[in-house]
Amino acid sequence: MTVVEQSINKAVEEFNRLDEKITHFSSIAGLISWDQKVIAPKKGRAEFAKATGTLMTEHFKLTVSEEMGRLLDVLSSPEAQVTLDDEMKARVRERKDFYDRSKQIPEDLYREYAILTSQANDVWEEAREKNDFSLYLPYLEKIVDFKKKAVEIYGYEKHPYDALLNEFEPGLTVEKLDPIFAKLRETSVALLKKIQQSSNKPPVEIFEQSFSVEKQKEFNRYILPIIGFDMEAGRLDETVHPFAQTVNTGDVRLTTRYLENNVRSAIFGTIHEAGHGIYEQNVDKKYEGTVLQEGASFGIHESQSRFLENMVGRSESFWKYFYSTLQTHFPEQLKDVNLDDFYRAINAVQPSYIRVEADELTYNLHIMVRYEIEKALIAGEIETKDLPTVWNQKMQDYLGITPDTDTLGVLQDVHWSFGGFGYFPSYSLGNLYSAQILNTIKKELPNFEASIENGDFSEIQSWLREKIHQHGKLYTPNELIVRVTGEELNAKYLVEYLENKYSKVYNL
Amino acid sequence: MTVVEQSINKAVEEFNRLDEKITHFSSIAGLISWDQKVIAPKKGRAEFAKATGTLMTEHFKLTVSEEMGRLLDVLSSPEAQVTLDDEMKARVRERKDFYDRSKQIPEDLYREYAILTSQANDVWEEAREKNDFSLYLPYLEKIVDFKKKAVEIYGYEKHPYDALLNEFEPGLTVEKLDPIFAKLRETSVALLKKIQQSSNKPPVEIFEQSFSVEKQKEFNRYILPIIGFDMEAGRLDETVHPFAQTVNTGDVRLTTRYLENNVRSAIFGTIHEAGHGIYEQNVDKKYEGTVLQEGASFGIHESQSRFLENMVGRSESFWKYFYSTLQTHFPEQLKDVNLDDFYRAINAVQPSYIRVEADELTYNLHIMVRYEIEKALIAGEIETKDLPTVWNQKMQDYLGITPDTDTLGVLQDVHWSFGGFGYFPSYSLGNLYSAQILNTIKKELPNFEASIENGDFSEIQSWLREKIHQHGKLYTPNELIVRVTGEELNAKYLVEYLENKYSKVYNL
Known part of the structure; x- marks a missing residue:
């Protein structure tokens, strides 16, 4: 040697x-x-x-x-x-x-920033409670200033926002993302208008009933192992803000919340977190004790939760298998609701103020509002003090509604208070990736829908494990999506998926 | 300066x-x-x-x-x-x-020992399961050899066992402990004989019924805050081997186990762990983030759990307050059992093989068996291979029974497998200290029994907090017991307490 x-x-x-x-x-x-x-x-x-x-x-x-x-x-x-x-x-x-x-980042600057963000979180909570953006403004201004300094220190090739995007999605740039998001935004706005003009509305009033929390828990615990979450390598608990937390591949903890007056919240929240959890449970054990033991990126992670929640969990096939069991859990509430009505009701589209409560279509429009604001802030094209005005204008432009208060608008998200600029795009990246993955998996597994209808998720989960989960952080997100789907990130498949789905649901 | x-x-x-x-x-x-x-x-x-x-x-x-x-x-x-x-x-x-x-301890020796004890634990479990001491013997011999080397390295003044005692009870020596334990042992053996000759047996058969686990949980959760455990600064969960774990003074976690066929197990187990927990919850907050944030010693800690479990929890006053509620939880099982019979039944004495199931009187005799064996082993007066014989002889001498198997005898405890020589005396120290504390608190709080009868534990807990809990590890155990009771460790009060108690229970 x-x-x-x-x-x-x-x-x-x-x-x-x-x-x-x-x-x-x-x-x-x-x-x-x-x-x-x-x-x-x-x-x-x-x-x-x-x-x-x-x-x-x-x-x-x-x-x-x-x-x-x-x-x-x-x-x-x-x-x-x-x-x-x-x-x-x-x-x-x-x-x-x-x-x-x-x-x-110089140590002094880093320390200052750590104190700033820890204070900003409390101030944000207060501002949101009091509907008073002016309380939050001086802190947010300082955070934006820090971020502007940071991007200069990190460096970037074309757009300063690239340096922030890269913290969450390594390798992604504004240049690459802008046209993809623009296409998604434009087609979504157009589709939303068509939906709003449709006279064929799903019967959402079926959810305006009381659903026993105990029964909801039972149902959630019933579906988790079936869809692929290993209960011996994880837990399900309750919190106000649901999340998935990995300890190691044999210990992945999901949380959910149960609302008596909203049976959808826990079901789809749990399936969403299970998507994150199944990813982490299936990272190759050889990566344990190394930096590779986590998912590839925020966007790829979100693709796994969205895929399971939306592409699988909100599909007709899924409910062909599970609906009768749900009816058994809630006989009074659902005995007169047929499968088709139920399926259409869980896929209803309704513009609303709060991102976390948004449906599959309008969700991305909420992200566009934030993406464009963040990009413009970091590039110095708008000022922090103008955020409420810009926010409300963009909500009106894309969703056709203007929040009455900043609490329902610019103050709703925690992310900026901890300096998470660059984070929001991950959510829509997850939707984009998941549609690309759906397109590929349907080609490679011709029985995709049939197996879901039969409550057999083993082949699907094996495919996801082999193609995505097992690799952990081995590949960059771009490498991974090209390996899996043969294409780089693009909007084609999500746009098609949304148009197809809502054409059926709303009979467009 | x-x-x-x-x-x-x-x-x-x-x-x-x-x-x-x-x-x-x-x-x-x-x-x-x-x-x-x-x-x-x-x-x-x-x-x-x-x-x-x-x-x-x-x-x-x-x-x-x-x-x-x-x-x-x-x-x-x-x-x-x-x-x-x-x-x-x-x-x-x-x-x-x-x-x-x-x-x-040289680093190499320490590493060897760490590996040895981690292996020994598995081997001990297997040996206990198979009732085969010979499997365990080679490991136990090595552990004893290590301990013998360790005491020579640590140094000691008179007895080599002092060096091990001191890991758990700083300052305690064989010279001091021997006469105290001898008095406790002799009087306990004599008292046990008298009890066994008494014709006035408590009606223990009342516990040979099924008690709903759900109702047991309810009762335990009901008594915990009343006796002084702050549920906002702690939790109660379930495990096979109950314990109390401190995270900090605002987060003390108790565990207990519920047995359908043994209602006493969870009640007294929970009160016992609550005694540990209340101690830790009441250490002065100024000691948080310092080495003083824990209890003074193993013995003092055990005094707090034993005091609450036995002196309080097994007293007549305690059940004057709580018994009617217990009856409400178990109307079928207890409706025909009067308070006096219940009180006598929870204080029944019965020699048995397993320490953790022993009653208040015979418990100390179990400790004496272990104390004498440890002392003799470390002094080289007996050999590890002879432990089963010595164990059974001492059980016969003190408790009048000989276990049929080593699983019920010398193999029952986990302590030696992790090298915990010197640990066992802590349990009886806890009993001795708690009787000294009982004697003092009764003098200083003339309403001691009356307040228990009224379910008012505030004055008692304030006293314990002021005298003991708040100080954490500030004082050595000897300093503390002298400050609190005016006397060093002695057997007088525990002997009196046991004689008084059982004279009444067994009408001696």
């Missing part, structure tokens, strides 16, 4: 240890974060937040440590790269990406 | 940060340990154990780090000690104790 080879081998060994340690800390951070949100007694949380802070500080220090810098230098050198396998290259890529990005 | 003062102040600051970091890691370790035992999905546990290992290694490294050694050197110097307040002195004492002890 040459001296160079020896030093590369040594670096690989040290990198393995360091990567594992960081990943273990992430795993613990995931568990304790879940615990504090879901089950921790309230009087202990403030004190425990300090312990969490200590752990996260140690975690962060390791990811940007001198040791990490030195190892990444060795392992990203051309001499090392030619000797590394794909797995190791991907691990170096992921750790280097975070290292480079984080090392560039 | 002089140069010396400056360097002391600097060391205090650094010590504060390091102590807090270690304490935060302990707090997280507590939470994740609880999680994995109580609620984690089973498929994730093996992988998560590695993450726990990473955290515990970091935790251990910090406690024995060069930085810690340097700071302890400065802060335990005479120049520093005269300037430190009691709190800081106690913190230095506790960290130094652990540092000195741990630093003495």
Whole structure:
């Protein structure tokens, strides 16, 4: 072995240890974060937040440590790269990406920003409660200023917003995304108008009844294992804001919420989180203890939750199998509702103010409002103080409604208060990817719909595992979607899917 | 400020940060340990154990780090000690104790021991299942050898077992404990004989009925807040082996187990764990983030659980208040059982093989068996291979029964498999301390029994908080018991308590 080879081998060994340690800390951070949100007694949380802070500080220090810098230098050198396998290259890529990005922000600026965002969250909550954007404005202005500074430090080729997009979807650019989102937006606005003119409305009033929470729980626990979530490698609990939290591939925790007056909320919320959860349960175990043990990106992750929630869970085939069981759970409420009416009712389209309550079609229009605002803010084309006006105008343009209050408008989302600029597009990316995946899987599995109708999800889940889940973070999102579907991100399939679906539902 | 003062102040600051970091890691370790035992999905546990290992290694490294050694050197110097307040002195004492002890064991020996005990636990489980001591013997021999080496390294003044006792009860010695335990043992054996000759047996058959688990849960959740456990600063969950786990003073988690055919198990198990939990909930908040945030010692901790379980929970006054509610929960089972019969039945004495199922009197005799065996093993007076014989002989001598199998005898406890020699005495120390505390509290709170009868535990809990709980680890166990009761550890009050109690129950 040459001296160079020896030093590369040594670096690989040290990198393995360091990567594992960081990943273990992430795993613990995931568990304790879940615990504090879901089950921790309230009087202990403030004190425990300090312990969490200590752990996260140690975690962060390791990811940007001198040791990490030195190892990444060795392992990203051309001499090392030619000797590394794909797995190791991907691990170096992921750790280097975070290292480079984080090392560039001066420590003082980073500390200032951490304090700012922690204060901003409380202020945002208050502002939303009081419907008073002016409370939030000075904090949001500072956050936007920080983000503008950050993109200059990170660097970008064409649009400053690219630097932020990349935190959530590595490799994506405004140049690439703009025409895709424009097509989705224009066709969605047009489709929405047609839908609103249709006289053939789904009978949504069937949901305006009371549905026992106990029975809802029973139904959710019944479907989870059938659709592919392994209950021995996960849990289902309750929270106000549902989420999925991974501890490791054998421990993925979903939460949902049950509303007596809204039976759809828990069903589709649970299926959505199960989509995230099944992804994480099926990452190859060889990636455990490495940075690759998570999903490929926010957008790809969202594609898995949307695919299961919408493409599968809101399909006619799905309810051909499950509807009779749902009726057994709610005989009084559903005995006179036939399958077709039920199917059409769960797919009703109705413009509304709140993103998280939006239907499959208008959801993307909510994202467009945010995407365009974020892009313009970061490019300095609009000012933070003008957000309520811009927001309301865009809501009117795309959804045809204007919120009465900022609470129902620009103040509704938590994301900006923690500096999550660049995050929102992930939701629509998920929808776009999932339609591309649907198109491919239907070609490769001709029995796709038949197996759903028979309540047999094994072939579908095997396909998703083989093509997507098992790889974790091995591939970049773009590499992955091209491998799976043969095409880069595009709007064609989602547009077709939406037009087809609503043509039937609304008899257009 | 002089140069010396400056360097002391600097060391205090650094010590504060390091102590807090270690304490935060302990707090997280507590939470994740609880999680994995109580609620984690089973498929994730093996992988998560590695993450726990990473955290515990970091935790251990910090406690024995060069930085810690340097700071302890400065802060335990005479120049520093005269300037430190009691709190800081106690913190230095506790960290130094652990540092000195741990630093003495060579790293190789420590690693070997860690592997040995982790293997020994599995082997012990198998041996117990198969009733085959010979499987366990080679591991236990190695553990005993390690412990013998360890006591020579730690050092001791008179008896080698002192070095092990001190891990659990700092400052305690065989010389001090031997006569106390001897008195307790002799009087207990004599009392047991009298009880066995009594013709006035409590009607224990009332418990040989089925008690709904749901109703048991309801009753346990009803009594917890009344006896002083703050449900907003804790939880109650279920496990096979009940325990109390502290995360911080605002987050103390109890577990219990419900047996349909044994209503006493959950009630007294829950009250016992609540005793531990109330202690931890009431440690002064100023000690949070420091080594003092826990109870004073294993023995003192056990005094709080035993006090609440036995002195309070098994008293007549307690059931004067709670019995009618218990009857309401179990009308069929208890409608014809009067309070006096119930009280006598929960205090029945019956020699049995298994320590954890023992009554208040024979429990200490189980401990004596273990204490004498441990002491003799460490002193080299008996050999590990002879344990089954010695065990059975002592059971016959003290309890008058000989187990048919080693599973019911020497193989029943987990403690030796993890090297917990010196741990068992804590249980009887808890009983001794709690009787001393009972004697004092009755003098200082003349309404002690009346307030229990009225279901008013506030004055009692305030007293315990003021005298014991709030101090955390500020005082050594000996300092604390002398402050509270005016006397060092002794057997007088427990012997009196047992004789009084059983004279009434058995009409001796």
